Amino acid sequence: MRNVWLIAKREYLERVRTKAFLISTILIPLLMGGGIVGSIIAGGKAKSTSHITVVSPDQQLATDLQAELENGRDSHMTVDVISPGNSHTRDTLDSMLADKQLDGYLWIDPAPTPSERPKFSYTPRSTADISTKGSIRSALNTVLLRERLAHQGMVSSDVNAMMEPVTVDTTQAGKSADTTSSFVAIYVLFFLMYMVIMLYGMNVARSIIEEKTSRVFEVLLATIRPEEMMAGKMIGVGSVGITQVAVWLAAAILLTSGPIMGAIGGGSVHVSLSAMQIIFFVVYFILGFMLYSSIAAALGAMVNSEQELQQLNMFLVMPLAACMFALAPVISNPSGPVARVISLIPFCTPLIMYLRISLAMPPWQEIALSIVLMIATIYAVLWVASRIYRVGVLMYGKRPNLPEILRWLKYS
Amino acid sequence: MPIVELQHVRKVYDTKVAVDDISFTIEPGTMFGLLGPNGSGKTSSIRMMIGITVPDSGTVQLFDKPFDRGSLKRVGYLPEERGLYKKMKVMDQLVFLGQLHGLDATVASKRAHVWCEKMQITEAIPKKTEELSKGMQQKIQFIAALLHDPELIIMDEPFSGLDPVNATLLQDTLIDLRQQGKAVLFSTHRMDQVEKLCDAICLIDNGRVVLSGAMREIKSRYPANRVVLHFSGDDSFLRHPSIESFKNYNGQAEIKLVENADGQGLLAEAVKHARITRFEVMEPTLEEIFISTVGDKVDA
Numbered sequence: 001m002r003n004v005w006l007i008a009k010r011e012y013l014e015r016v017r018t019k020a021f022l023i024s025t026i027l028i029p030l031l032m033g034g035g036i037v038g039s040i041i042a043g044g045k046a047k048s049t050s051h052i053t054v055v056s057p058d059q060q061l062a063t064d065l066q067a068e069l070e071n072g073r074d075s076h077m078t079v080d081v082i083s084p085g086n087s088h089t090r091d092t093l094d095s096m097l098a099d100k101q102l103d104g105y106l107w108i109d110p111a112p113t114p115s116e117r118p119k120f121s122y123t124p125r126s127t128a129d130i131s132t133k134g135s136i137r138s139a140l141n142t143v144l145l146r147e148r149l150a151h152q153g154m155v156s157s158d159v160n161a162m163m164e165p166v167t168v169d170t171t172q173a174g175k176s177a178d179t180t181s182s183f184v185a186i187y188v189l190f191f192l193m194y195m196v197i198m199l200y201g202m203n204v205a206r207s208i209i210e211e212k213t214s215r216v217f218e219v220l221l222a223t224i225r226p227e228e229m230m231a232g233k234m235i236g237v238g239s240v241g242i243t244q245v246a247v248w249l250a251a252a253i254l255l256t257s258g259p260i261m262g263a264i265g266g267g268s269v270h271v272s273l274s275a276m277q278i279i280f281f282v283v284y285f286i287l288g289f290m291l292y293s294s295i296a297a298a299l300g301a302m303v304n305s306e307q308e309l310q311q312l313n314m315f316l317v318m319p320l321a322a323c324m325f326a327l328a329p330v331i332s333n334p335s336g337p338v339a340r341v342i343s344l345i346p347f348c349t350p351l352i353m354y355l356r357i358s359l360a361m362p363p364w365q366e367i368a369l370s371i372v373l374m375i376a377t378i379y380a381v382l383w384v385a386s387r388i389y390r391v392g393v394l395m396y397g398k399r400p401n402l403p404e405i406l407r408w409l410k411y412s
Numbered sequence: 413m414p415i416v417e418l419q420h421v422r423k424v425y426d427t428k429v430a431v432d433d434i435s436f437t438i439e440p441g442t443m444f445g446l447l448g449p450n451g452s453g454k455t456s457s458i459r460m461m462i463g464i465t466v467p468d469s470g471t472v473q474l475f476d477k478p479f480d481r482g483s484l485k486r487v488g489y490l491p492e493e494r495g496l497y498k499k500m501k502v503m504d505q506l507v508f509l510g511q512l513h514g515l516d517a518t519v520a521s522k523r524a525h526v527w528c529e530k531m532q533i534t535e536a537i538p539k540k541t542e543e544l545s546k547g548m549q550q551k552i553q554f555i556a557a558l559l560h561d562p563e564l565i566i567m568d569e570p571f572s573g574l575d576p577v578n579a580t581l582l583q584d585t586l587i588d589l590r591q592q593g594k595a596v597l598f599s600t601h602r603m604d605q606v607e608k609l610c611d612a613i614c615l616i617d618n619g620r621v622v623l624s625g626a627m628r629e630i631k632s633r634y635p636a637n638r639v640v641l642h643f644s645g646d647d648s649f650l651r652h653p654s655i656e657s658f659k660n661y662n663g664q665a666e667i668k669l670v671e672n673a674d675g676q677g678l679l680a681e682a683v684k685h686a687r688i689t690r691f692e693v694m695e696p697t698l699e700e701i702f703i704s705t706v707g708d709k710v711d712a
Contacts, residue, residue, distance in 0.1 A: 006511050215495030222462045222489040223512050
């Protein structure tokens, strides 16, 4: 155990000290921050600030529309009102459009009969300016609705109260299943695992290849067992990955909480997770990562160069991707036999068992069994990997084929 | 109590017989030379001694008990293919390898400093391994093998790639270690080194032992029948009956004696006729013994 720890410590410290680690650890949160600031700016832009002219025979409608567009919920436009227009108005406005003095004009023709709506036509300077058109449409809806309600004899304060946007609180009391939250958590877990396995699982494989090419292994094998070395490498490189992800997650939580999200104007999905869900998220993430890293270690033990590794890396993520197909049956019946069996397959456990836990708590025996099975699988994969490694490093040269690998397992 | 004992060890890789029935023992306080041409099975034998591979048949005993990984903490190993972590600082590297051999970090670092001084590479301590010359890296690796004060030191081709000054430094260090009672095994294909250093040897060829035993004993098996004689004056003593043949290069004679002659009679005769500046009965060199044993297969 001491040897595993020593190998892991060396691997961790050597990697964390590199510039590459420092840069990527800092750069990703910076990019996230940049993205959020960017979206705030873009969000500000999305509130249309165009300058338009409204031409209307109905003075009241035009000024209501002007008020809504200039100080409305989603627009801060500059609006000029011409009421009523005459035959020269259209020509004047067209030339103003050409001179870029205007972004567009809205022409309102009176309704032919009182029961019908007036006819609206908007002429933009650029047809690509969708947001202004959208703002005008929603402002018109609001104004017309308000007008209609006022006609029905409703007091204007009541009208305003009625027009308030509805907020739906998705937070639920108790531990009952919150499907949206579970869904989000599952997808976050999936993508996090996928990303980390691709990035750091591959690093485990690479570090084992590095050990082969630097030929340090012979000194190491003269004191420690290959499985100790494998386990040490996996834990060391894996911890680097977990450190980095933890930094990123912390940055993400900081960035998306409080004032910044407030500045964007909220509107995000509100995810509520219980403490239990968070604990299992961490447990299954780490176990899943270790399991897939042990496969990466085995792949690294089999090949002699990174190029060869590239050809094999699909084997690393295939089982994880396959789990995504199992999501639907598990969601429809989280305690059914299909879900129970799949959630005990070690390669699927992290995602599927976690999904079951967040939908309907399975019996603790099943959770314990799934964890035991995962640990046993990790150990078995490492054992096989270390066999392949021990024989593989001593017989350099071509990549072994399957019968050869099976034969190597018998060597000791 | 033998430190290493190999008995009828055999190892086959796929189709190639790497080691075929090798036996030898190494006693404490001896310098043991494992000799043989390239591909003769030296490295394969060494790897079985330290548990990197396991023999197909036969037994390996370390420290007078069947092989057990726990014994490896008492063994220092310098592999033929040198390897260190390139990006790692020298001191970190030595401490790491020392810790793997059971030392604690402060002891490892203290000893590493002492050894670096001894091996004259103190200036390398703060550097990264990749910044060092090959010879220096080799010395670092040499230190790494000795840091934990092993009782058995196994070195695969320790002198290859070293300049004469450093080779001597390493040689003296090995002699010191033998004096301290350690068992030292090294493999080489350079006969002159073995001749000077080793108390016992094992020569293997094609995975089989060709010649094995204490150096004195092996040499005594081959007759010392050559004499080098430097003289000035009358050369008529060269017709002495104990001489089978000779070559005389202006007073530097190389003489081959007849079988079982000991040369003393010749010396007495020569003194009567000429002034003798050198008289030496030459032992057969290992190289000569090799050639007479394995023919011209040895690529010395």
